Amino acid sequence: MKKKSFLDIVSENTFIHILLSIILGFLIGAIFLAVMGLSVGNAYGRLINSVTSLKGFSYVVVYSVPYIVAGLSVAFSFKTGVFNIGAEGQFVVGAMGAAVTSILLPDLPKPVLIPLCFAAAIVMGALWGIIVAILKTKRGINEVLSMIMFNWIAFYLSNFIAGIPGIKNEGSAEATKSISANASMLLPKDFIKSAGLAPTANWGILVAILITALIWIVIEKTTLGYELKAVGSNKFAAEYGGINVNRSILTALGISGGMAGLAGALYLMGMGNRISVFSSQEGFGFAGIVVALIGCSNPFGVFVAGLFYGALMYGGSKLNLEGAPTQLINVIVGTVVFFIAISVIFRNLKYLKRKTGKGKEAMKA
Amino acid sequence: MSKEHVDMSVPVIEMRNIVKKFGDFVANDGINLTVHKGEIHAILGENGAGKSTLMNQLYGLLKPTSGDILVNGKKIVMNNPRDAINAGIGMVHQHFMLVQPFTVTENIVLGSEPMKGLTVDMKKARQNVKELSERYGLAIDPDAKIEDISVGMQQRVEILKALYRGADILILDEPTSSLTPQEIVELIQIMHNLTGDGKSIILITHKLKEIKESADFCTIIRMGKYIDTVDVDQVDENDLASMMVGRKVTFQVDKPPIKRGPVVLDVKNLHGVDYRGVEILKGLNLQVHAGEIVGIAGIDGNGQTELVEILTGLRKGTAGEATVNGVSIYNKSPAFGFAHGVSSIPADRQKHGLVLDFSIEDNLILQNYEKDPFARSKILQRDAILKHATQSISDYDIRPGNSEKRPAGTLSGGNQQKVIIAREVQNDKDLLIAVNPTRGLDVGAIEYVHQYIVQQRNKGKAVLLVSFELDEIMSLSDVIDVIFDGKIVSSIPGGQADENELGLLMAGGKPA
Numbered sequence: 061m062k063k064k065s066f067l068d069i070v071s072e073n074t075f076i077h078i079l080l081s082i083i084l085g086f087l088i089g090a091i092f093l094a095v096m097g098l099s100v101g102n103a104y105g106r107l108i109n110s111v112t113s114l115k116g117f118s119y120v121v122v123y124s125v126p127y128i129v130a131g132l133s134v135a136f137s138f139k140t141g142v143f144n145i146g147a148e149g150q151f152v153v154g155a156m157g158a159a160v161t162s163i164l165l166p167d168l169p170k171p172v173l174i175p176l177c178f179a180a181a182i183v184m185g186a187l188w189g190i191i192v193a194i195l196k197t198k199r200g201i202n203e204v205l206s207m208i209m210f211n212w213i214a215f216y217l218s219n220f221i222a223g224i225p226g227i228k229n230e231g232s233a234e235a236t237k238s239i240s241a242n243a244s245m246l247l248p249k250d251f252i253k254s255a256g257l258a259p260t261a262n263w264g265i266l267v268a269i270l271i272t273a274l275i276w277i278v279i280e281k282t283t284l285g286y287e288l289k290a291v292g293s294n295k296f297a298a299e300y301g302g303i304n305v306n307r308s309i310l311t312a313l314g315i316s317g318g319m320a321g322l323a324g325a326l327y328l329m330g331m332g333n334r335i336s337v338f339s340s341q342e343g344f345g346f347a348g349i350v351v352a353l354i355g356c357s358n359p360f361g362v363f364v365a366g367l368f369y370g371a372l373m374y375g376g377s378k379l380n381l382e383g384a385p386t387q388l389i390n391v392i393v394g395t396v397v398f399f400i401a402i403s404v405i406f407r408n409l410k411y412l413k414r415k416t417g418k419g420k421e422a423m424k425a
Numbered sequence: 426m427s428k429e430h431v432d433m434s435v436p437v438i439e440m441r442n443i444v445k446k447f448g449d450f451v452a453n454d455g456i457n458l459t460v461h462k463g464e465i466h467a468i469l470g471e472n473g474a475g476k477s478t479l480m481n482q483l484y485g486l487l488k489p490t491s492g493d494i495l496v497n498g499k500k501i502v503m504n505n506p507r508d509a510i511n512a513g514i515g516m517v518h519q520h521f522m523l524v525q526p527f528t529v530t531e532n533i534v535l536g537s538e539p540m541k542g543l544t545v546d547m548k549k550a551r552q553n554v555k556e557l558s559e560r561y562g563l564a565i566d567p568d569a570k571i572e573d574i575s576v577g578m579q580q581r582v583e584i585l586k587a588l589y590r591g592a593d594i595l596i597l598d599e600p601t602s603s604l605t606p607q608e609i610v611e612l613i614q615i616m617h618n619l620t621g622d623g624k625s626i627i628l629i630t631h632k633l634k635e636i637k638e639s640a641d642f643c644t645i646i647r648m649g650k651y652i653d654t655v656d657v658d659q660v661d662e663n664d665l666a667s668m669m670v671g672r673k674v675t676f677q678v679d680k681p682p683i684k685r686g687p688v689v690l691d692v693k694n695l696h697g698v699d700y701r702g703v704e705i706l707k708g709l710n711l712q713v714h715a716g717e718i719v720g721i722a723g724i725d726g727n728g729q730t731e732l733v734e735i736l737t738g739l740r741k742g743t744a745g746e747a748t749v750n751g752v753s754i755y756n757k758s759p760a761f762g763f764a765h766g767v768s769s770i771p772a773d774r775q776k777h778g779l780v781l782d783f784s785i786e787d788n789l790i791l792q793n794y795e796k797d798p799f800a801r802s803k804i805l806q807r808d809a810i811l812k813h814a815t816q817s818i819s820d821y822d823i824r825p826g827n828s829e830k831r832p833a834g835t836l837s838g839g840n841q842q843k844v845i846i847a848r849e850v851q852n853d854k855d856l857l858i859a860v861n862p863t864r865g866l867d868v869g870a871i872e873y874v875h876q877y878i879v880q881q882r883n884k885g886k887a888v889l890l891v892s893f894e895l896d897e898i899m900s901l902s903d904v905i906d907v908i909f910d911g912k913i914v915s916s917i918p919g920g921q922a923d924e925n926e927l928g929l930l931m932a933g934g935k936p937a
Binding site for chain 1: 737739758759760763764769771776777778779780781782783787791792794795800803804805
């Protein structure tokens, strides 16, 4: 038996491939640091130290929650054969749905208001996804194009709502009012202080864990997951087998959109507290695409990838203490995604190898 | 057949003592092949005998473990298909390598596009393609999208693709598997034109008749081993078959006498349009009774594709009626048809029959994933699904064994077909629609598929068989309905059909 080549291992084992991409990302980041005349050790040391302390780690967890859930949204869409590039807009309308609910009904008790805000966010996000799905199934409009446009509609809609009297902050800030304390997911102040956690420490991570498990169950264990995956892999065979393809696309984008909307609510009710008038797209939904790619569209992989991404974002904000630009993190993330995305090349190389494998299968048959 | 066009003094391809191992497994064990200029050389062997492995080495997709490849007398090492193309070797694969949303022209010129400045000169490309298709008599619509055209036309596009790249040595992998008898005659004529022009052709096939009709020499491979190279004129079909499988083969299908029951499928005055919106079904009438096999014989493009698509719910008819056991299935969804007694073996197994990324166990429940015992309260019951797969794999001899969790895409074509047959026969509906069920399968697998189709008939099911293999139609059908120009023009009892008469009717001629 021939020894496996490096290429074989990288192309066959997604985990190793992703790990390699991450290492390459940091290597390229190191080159940038070196060129700028900064100490690679100090910068990366700061990055690691800032996320490994208890307080730092609690920050990472807080940062990660919206990334994880947005990542699950995109990963779910990948599994079902649509590319939800509209997670950005669904995130925005979801956050706004939760904000408006909480601002208009501030006095509802916590156990009612929080689920209601979640529901509003999910409905808004799902709606944003389903409109695009209807345009696709009824009118044949390419979903990627309409999603990108819907991201902008969400952006301006959010800015518009943030300026409506009653929603708008009465102070000078260009933002909505703060959400009701009854809609906040923050842990008790005393507890945060005594435990030495980040001031925005909240229990959103529990929701993220729950959603991760739920999405995994839907994809792997239910007939719905079977249907959606069948349509995603081969819609012709799915249709031939009696699955309603259009309904599946609607369902897939509805669920994916709902998740992105929920991610928006988790961000708002966990750390955001209010929605500012945006000057540019904030990029949580786009980050979801990155997280889904790093996590290989596997729900548990996405969970870990979301934590990783959160760590980079939080740790990266500390880099300027070493004189390094925080944008370095974007260089690293960009490089990682680049190397993961060129898995297409790995796969194609593997495809040629697989043809040999195919001969072998045929021989056995 | 005279061999005057073959220049025996000039070997264009020599493969010497080729050995190819995958791990411990020997796929090719010392194979020799010599092809001369102007020769049609058939390579005969069962599915999995190692034909494709051998050809993939010649086309640069695989490297031999040992042995030499000589092109025009020069030893060369091919690292990839680009090297093979540069050496003048072109290959037409059995499973088409076409970009579905692209047009015929775009597919043919892909990678060698004529340029105008920085842009592709589509006008010139279209012109080139048209000239090429006319020169070799391969009728195509240069502007049609691949996803809209028939399997037969896709095959012609593949052949044109290789010719467009200026191949002198053409490897044709099962080129006739989707062609009608008339088209096969034309293709053989084209092949002879090509060899007359000094080109050489390697023909991978398991159709003995075509070898007899077209090839000069034939190399037989069995279980990876070189058996012999014979002068085709010196052997008959039975000799070739026994050399291929290593035992005597029967071509006859055993069928007990027909026990015809009530009408199951009743199609009345069916009208429909093709992908271009042109009317192609023009008032078709058809009946299939319980316990009989009705074969539809016809040349590709006379409406049989659209007929099947309408009956299986993939296409809407424009007028007419179709009932199964008295229930209208006309212009309903595939799920409705399935629920009311229609199961089918689709023409394109990789497009409609299987989700290639799905495991075999998941493919086996494609229409039943929501039903007990495979799912309860919308939760898939993996144990039941696995058990069903294990049973089906053993009952239907799907190979390799223990393959329940393997993606269907990793199986050979014959075994993919067995997965579909296992599923559809177990669905056990009153009507089975089988479209080209043995396309690309070897003699052994064909025997097997036929056996299952006849078994459904014997169980009192109605079978509608649509096939471009006239032999298949003739050997299986109780009634042969000839389709021409969107109508059934003639209905002949199976036992009384004559190939020439059928061919005439299929071409629109009047019965004698």
